[in-house]
Amino acid sequence: MIETGQFRMSFQAIAGQEHVKRVLQNGLRSGKLSHAYIFSGPAGSGRKRTAMALVKAIYCSGGQDEACGQCLECRKLEHGNQPGLLWIEPDGASIKIEQIRELQKGMAYRSTTNDRKIYVLNEAEKMTVQAANSLLKFLEEPTSDVMAILITENGHALLPTIISRAQWLSFTPMNASRMAEILQEEGLPGSLVLPAVHLTAGVEAARELVSSNWFGEARKVMLQLAQETLANLPSAMISLQKKVIKSDLNQHLGVFIDLWILWLKDMVRLQCGQKDRLLFIDQLDWMERQANSRDSSFWIACMEQAVDMQKRIRFNANGQLTLEKWMIDLRGG
Numbered sequence: 001m002i003e004t005g006q007f008r009m010s011f012q013a014i015a016g017q018e019h020v021k022r023v024l025q026n027g028l029r030s031g032k033l034s035h036a037y038i039f040s041g042p043a044g045s046g047r048k049r050t051a052m053a054l055v056k057a058i059y060c061s062g063g064q065d066e067a068c069g070q071c072l073e074c075r076k077l078e079h080g081n082q083p084g085l086l087w088i089e090p091d092g093a094s095i096k097i098e099q100i101r102e103l104q105k106g107m108a109y110r111s112t113t114n115d116r117k118i119y120v121l122n123e124a125e126k127m128t129v130q131a132a133n134s135l136l137k138f139l140e141e142p143t144s145d146v147m148a149i150l151i152t153e154n155g156h157a158l159l160p161t162i163i164s165r166a167q168w169l170s171f172t173p174m175n176a177s178r179m180a181e182i183l184q185e186e187g188l189p190g191s192l193v194l195p196a197v198h199l200t201a202g203v204e205a206a207r208e209l210v211s212s213n214w215f216g217e218a219r220k221v222m223l224q225l226a227q228e229t230l231a232n233l234p235s236a237m238i239s240l241q242k243k244v245i246k247s248d249l250n251q252h253l254g255v256f257i258d259l260w261i262l263w264l265k266d267m268v269r270l271q272c273g274q275k276d277r278l279l280f281i282d283q284l285d286w287m288e289r290q291a292n293s294r295d296s297s298f299w300i301a302c303m304e305q306a307v308d309m310q311k312r313i314r315f316n317a318n319g320q321l322t323l324e325k326w327m328i329d330l331r332g333g
């Protein structure tokens with residue numbers, strides 16, 4: 001079970017996703033909600049918060065298309081205390097058939113003051129084949145008082161027979177410059193906001209990244225390593241060891257390399273004279289000098305290598321060796 005209190009659970013608090021909100025709030029007003037939904041879209045685009053806003057509005061005894069936030073049902077949900085709701089997360093790498101069986105039992109036994117029973121499957125694409133088949137049978141049963149919300153990054157990875165039994169709602173990543181505007185108006189520093197909005201799909205996720213205690217450090221160290229690699233490779237190798245491999249950043253290698261890829265995109269932009277679209281604008285002087293000391297094919301090749309490195313690290317390649325090899329390539333040209 002998740003801590004439901006971690007979400008601000010109202011449609012109004014969700015930035016963007018106007019289409020999704022309109023469909024669901026129309027359904028709430030007309031009393032014609034689907035018995036199953038697929039929320040498909042990238043992490044950070046507001047899928048979980050929308051699920052909670054929908055669930056809360058359904059249970060609320062006050063509001064109609066938006067929960068009142070005052071009544072007993074609203075407060076029960078805010079305290080993770082709504083017995084009609086089951087929230088399922090993957091158990092390790094997958095959602096297993098035992099979890100779907102538990103879910104079916106749970107739904108059958110649950111009798112609450114409110115008739116509605118709702119279950120949410122987060123990362124639904126991680127269902128095993130057996131789990132998915134078991135869920136399909138459950139979806140086929142004509143039980144009117146159970147609602148399913150399947151949250152997934154890739155709805156197309158679900159069984160077509162599941163897709164055909166649910167209403168599909170697409171969550172689109174929010175426009176990066178709009179996100180940057182919102183966050184900078186809140187007073188967050190542009191030097192962190194600009195890369196963050198390119199690494200996330202929604203305002204909440206970007207704000208969380210900017211506010212995390214390691215993201216600023218990741219940006220600083222990436223810039224230092226890039227500079228050192230081009231100037232003095234042996235000293236860059238020592239910094240890599242000290243500031244990445246043997247530090248907390250080791251836990252965030254994925255984002256660290258993402259930052260490096262964004263930096264390379266900036267180098268390509270500088271090569272093409274597009275200064276106005278830079279993400280690392282406060283580093284303009286040295287970056288411009290370096291960018292123009294090579295041709296654009298060099299920077300594009302570096303970017304391809306970095307994307308490849310990212311994949312290898314995702315598949316558990318040794319972070320240090322992979323990064324060292326990449327730095328040698330970047331130096332070599």
Ligand SMILES: [Zn+2]
Binds near residue numbers: 060062068072074
């Ligand atoms: Zn309420």
